[in-house]
Amino acid sequence: MHSFTYVRPQSLEEASTFLSEHREQARILAGGTDLLVQIQSSSVTPDYIVDIKHIPELNVLSFDETGGLRIGAAVPCFKIWNHHEIAHLYPGLIDAVQLIGGTQIQGRATLGGNVANASPAADTIPSLIVHGAICDVIGRQGIRSIAVQDICIGPGQNALAPDEFLLRFQIKPPSIGFGAHYLRFIPRNEMDIAVASAGASLVLNPDDQTVQYARIAIGAVAPTPLLVIAAGESLIGQPLTNESIDRAARLAAQAAQPITDIRGTISQRKHLAAVLTRRALVKAQERALQSLKGASH
Amino acid sequence: MSQRIHVQTEINGEAQDFLCDPRESLLDVLRNTMGLTGAKEGCRNGNCGACNVIMDGILVNSCLVLAVEAEGSSITTVEGINTPVGLHLIQQKYMDHAALQCGICTLGLIVATKALLDHNPAPTEHDVRLWLAGNLCRCTGYDKIVRAVLDAAEAMRENV
Ligand SMILES: Cc1cc2nc3c(=O)[nH]c(=O)nc-3n(C[C@H](O)[C@H](O)[C@H](O)COP(=O)(O)OP(=O)(O)OC[C@H]3O[C@@H](n4cnc5c(N)ncnc54)[C@H](O)[C@@H]3O)c2cc1C
Ligand code: FES
Ligand code: FES
Numbered sequence: 001m002h003s004f005t006y007v008r009p010q011s012l013e014e015a016s017t018f019l020s021e022h023r024e025q026a027r028i029l030a031g032g033t034d035l036l037v038q039i040q041s042s043s044v045t046p047d048y049i050v051d052i053k054h055i056p057e058l059n060v061l062s063f064d065e066t067g068g069l070r071i072g073a074a075v076p077c078f079k080i081w082n083h084h085e086i087a088h089l090y091p092g093l094i095d096a097v098q099l100i101g102g103t104q105i106q107g108r109a110t111l112g113g114n115v116a117n118a119s120p121a122a123d124t125i126p127s128l129i130v131h132g133a134i135c136d137v138i139g140r141q142g143i144r145s146i147a148v149q150d151i152c153i154g155p156g157q158n159a160l161a162p163d164e165f166l167l168r169f170q171i172k173p174p175s176i177g178f179g180a181h182y183l184r185f186i187p188r189n190e191m192d193i194a195v196a197s198a199g200a201s202l203v204l205n206p207d208d209q210t211v212q213y214a215r216i217a218i219g220a221v222a223p224t225p226l227l228v229i230a231a232g233e234s235l236i237g238q239p240l241t242n243e244s245i246d247r248a249a250r251l252a253a254q255a256a257q258p259i260t261d262i263r264g265t266i267s268q269r270k271h272l273a274a275v276l277t278r279r280a281l282v283k284a285q286e287r288a289l290q291s292l293k294g295a296s297h
Numbered sequence: 298m299s300q301r302i303h304v305q306t307e308i309n310g311e312a313q314d315f316l317c318d319p320r321e322s323l324l325d326v327l328r329n330t331m332g333l334t335g336a337k338e339g340c341r342n343g344n345c346g347a348c349n350v351i352m353d354g355i356l357v358n359s360c361l362v363l364a365v366e367a368e369g370s371s372i373t374t375v376e377g378i379n380t381p382v383g384l385h386l387i388q389q390k391y392m393d394h395a396a397l398q399c400g401i402c403t404l405g406l407i408v409a410t411k412a413l414l415d416h417n418p419a420p421t422e423h424d425v426r427l428w429l430a431g432n433l434c435r436c437t438g439y440d441k442i443v444r445a446v447l448d449a450a451e452a453m454r455e456n457v
Binding site for chain 2: 003049076079101104189
């Protein structure tokens, strides 16, 4: 194994200074569930490993009615799904967080690592996208915000500058009538990488239950997880019917540009993109209706 | 350029420190430096769960934790699960239900079961299967393991 020096910055400032000085030779370590596997197989050979888990700002996990949800980039999935208030308010995010590996992987794996690693099949990315998540990124120049759909630019490639790293994710408080769901297709029950996946979110009008807002994102069917704007927009102002849901699902499948590999073929993945989008919408609708019901009591 | 790092931890309730190379995993150090060979190496890439330990209350694969990352943390290995008077109820129930054959997966499963029951003393069968999805067993077909865990949970609830 390639030998490296381990560093453990205690502050944002210390981490970004170190990263700007060592640029290409350094790799950030969060939960290590991607990075340590990549180092063991020598697919990456960093000289420095920068463990960001001791920086307080990266460990924040909080919700409030005005600011919404904040999840530090280094918070492990296990802590996210065990936060009862957050799990209750954002079940469509928990869908994805609980799919990553098994319990042991969830004990380490972070949202920051899942997003920065930029796998086309990364489970949390479509879910974060349909929740409208914004990621704060920090570098020598300060903090900037990027929408999650703009972070991945190719398989394993993200849009960060070498001195930058992910600080935290922010999601607005759920509005009344909001519902979301994420699901994937794998040949096993657990512990596998998505062949295809889809996330959907909706806000339903309290008066007539037509769609006020909709977002659809698909995974493992393109070089990066995709936000399919046309699929979401096709639903706006419409009631959710079999026809409107089918139309959105077809638009999602049309946007897919899958490849054939060991996990699946192009035609299977196109088919799955439609099926999973439809199912994601149906479950998102169920949750949106629950939210409306909760609000009317 | 072999950097030796001094790491201070608590392992199974006792303060322990060790020197390690930054490349060594927590699993390497537990087995090779500390002589705690209960955690097994099945895959070294996070897929099998044979190396499970509990770190600051959270179940982890020790093959995917660098030993240097254990600085300041409290670790429970399967060796720390035995009670002073002998087997833990979880271990006893694995035996009663014949929930092991070759045993290579068993130590990781015992640790994963302990973490589950600390977290959720009354799991359903579904909870057990989901929680243990990251522990592979080539021998038992899992049903006996699930029965042992549910029985251990019940026995532990009666014990308190
Ligand atoms: C057995 C197993 C099963 C898995 N199952 C799944 C699955 O079902 N679905 C899935 O999506 N993934 C899965 N994974 C992959 C992995 O667990 C996830 O991608 C996880 O979220 C990565 O997070 P991490 O904190 O472990 O990242 P790390 O390994 O620490 O980092 C991953 C990459 O991101 C970079 N990075 C980390 N944090 C930051 C940051 N804050 N800013 C900038 N860059 C950063 C690192 O430098 C590295 O390149 C699995 C992995 C294993 C070993
Ligand atoms: S050896 Fe760690 S998960 Fe297999
Ligand atoms: S008892 Fe042999 S692998 Fe589980």
